Amino acid sequence: MERVMRKIRSNYRAFRAWAESNPLKVFPIRQSLSGYKSTDGRADLRASVNIALLAIPQGMAYAAIAELPILYGIMCSAIAAIIAPLFASSRHTILGPTNATSLMVFSFFAAGTYTDAEKLSLMPLLVLMVGIICLVGAVLKAAELVQYVSQSVLVGYITGAAILIMINQGKHIFGVNDVVEPASNFFGMFNELIGANHSYLWQPAVLGFGTLLLYFTISKWLKALPNFALSLAIASVVSAIISGQSSSWAAAVPNFGSFALTDLKLRFPEPTEAGMLGDISSLLGVAVAIAFLASLENTVMAKSIASRTGNRTKINQDMMAVGMGNLVCAFTAAMPASGSLTRSALNYESGARSGVSSILAGFFCLVSIFVFAFLNPNPVAFIPKAALAGLVIGVAASLIKARNIRICLRSTPEDGGVLLLTFFTALIFPLYVAIFIGVFISVFLFLRKVSRPHLVEYEVSDDGELRELGEKKERPNPAISLVHVEGSLFFGAAELFQTQVQRLVVDPNIKVIILRLKNARHLDATSVMALRELIRFVRAKDRHLIISGATRDVYKVLKSSGVLRTLQRGCRREEGETNLFFYAPSNPNISTRDALIRAQDLLGTKKAEVKIYLDPSHDKKGQP
DSSP: OHHHHHHHHHHHHHHHHHHHTSOOOSOTHHHHHTTOOHHHHHHHHHHHHHHHHHHHHHHHHHHHHTTOOHHHHHHHHHHHHHHGGGTOSOTTOOEEOOHHHHHHHHHHHHHTTOOHHHHHHHHHHHHHHHHHHHHHHHHTTGGGGGGGSOHHHHHHHHHHHHHHHHHHTHHHHTTOTTTSOOOSSHHHHHHHHHHTGGGOOHHHHHHHHHHHHHHHHHHHHOTTSOHHHHHHHHHHHHHHHHHHHOHHHHHHSOBOOOOOGGGOSOOOOOOOTTHHHHHHHHHHHHHHHHHHHHHHHHHHHHHHHHHHHOOOOOHHHHHHHHHHHHHHHTTTTOOOOEEOHHHHHHHHHTTOOSTHHHHHHHHHHHHHHHHHHHSSSOGGGGOBHHHHHHHHHHHHHHTOOHHHHHHHHHHOHHHHHHHHHHHHHHHHSOHHHHHHHHHHHHHHHHHHHHTOOOOEEEEEOTTSOEEEOOSOOOOSSOEEEEEEEEEEOSHHHHHHHHHHHHHHTTSTTEEEEEEEEEEEEOOOHHHHHHHHHHHHHHHHTTOEEEEEEEOHHHHHHHHHHTHHHHHHTTOOGGGTOOSEEEOOTTOTTHHHHHHHHHHHHHHTOSOOEEEEEEOTTTOSSOOO
């Protein structure tokens, strides 16, 4: 019983040390507000106005992409922008709806058989699940996994998503939204859009493409103006004037539905006919995908701005901010929130000093919701779907970066293949499935690279220089082989490492193998069991195995797993014999020297030849 309690206490101490290594802070915004001055407040206020002017129309656009009421996009822009900065490490973080997450919501519900009423009733549960998953991921430090998603995957995924967004807005541009059936992939959308060509209307097409042209013109020549909001406002006014003069235009160019004060209420997850557990089961896959994508977008955004400000980002803290933002959004009429690169970049370029700018921008968005709901008629009711669709196409087109695509295609055949595979996956499958495939590709490529150890044989020349051994020769004296272990010895590399070291035993001249584990990392159960089998294999061939340069982490793993006893079997401890030599930072080579002395004692000779195996890409000089 005492042994069990010691084990429990040991595991608890290890867990506490792990948790304290990168602790999450509650309200880290307090640090950025220390010494806050009136000049900072004025700078944040100016930035918040610019952000609100962009966030309000963008929220409408992203709600339109997800096929949700416009209120959901504006509410998400308001609540997420207010809550997230309280927990984020970045001073310029702006959260809200984004292109990719909005399209992922659309593709999930389009792939199913959900009605509009079921979609709205499931939205609070979906957003709640996204928030909880992000919070759990922040505690478990899952945000660090995004580094394994290569840029080729991101470029291919974003490019595919941008094309999906543009093709999906075609039904609003040509006024055939009521004719086409929902589809979750590019080919389904394209087929439905082409099949409805006999129902195309010229009025929404003129308005949509005209708004798009206006947006590009203002963006090029009047960059200081809020081009998105200004383009939407001008198009709405023009459409309202024409609709008042022409009934055919009014019939052909539908507007968005308005909302009232009664719609601004707390919302809670409402189960469908499948029940709460059934709803959770059906939403789990897309919730995990959105949570991962939201954290990925937020991390990319935070790192991009940090590279310009010189500030250090804490990606797990930022993942917590995403979780808290979605958690609060779940109880309002909101959609999933993510890190917005465009709004965050505008926040930085507008001279924001702290997260107060995001909070103020969210407050302005919230005020606009109540103003819109109070006014009669509601200004939202004058926004044409075709005009907003044209702006969405313009924003989506800006996501396609030709330079990034060219770099990925030309760098290596592997990068080019990954980009194309991810791109076509995003077009063929629903986006919440495509993101998992992209992540799998990234992890597969990473494991493939790190799980292939390469050992090169070296020998000491008569002049004492280390050189690569060309032709294998039989040696009259027993040989000692020194094997440098570089990199990760996790489950993916353990078997290959074991196999390559076993091949050394085939040489009849090799009698002692010294494993130098100074640079070995990430030992797990698989690698430890492989090491145990290696020790047994070596001894079965009447050879000896010694470990040198062992770090404290390696020692703890070997001791707790019991493999240390296997390694030390046969050693006369009372006489100071050991097969494990620790790495000494003050003298990195002393453990190798002691291991060589131990090897010569085992052989009973001082004339044993020394053969050294190492990866020349890690150690060009070949020093042990």
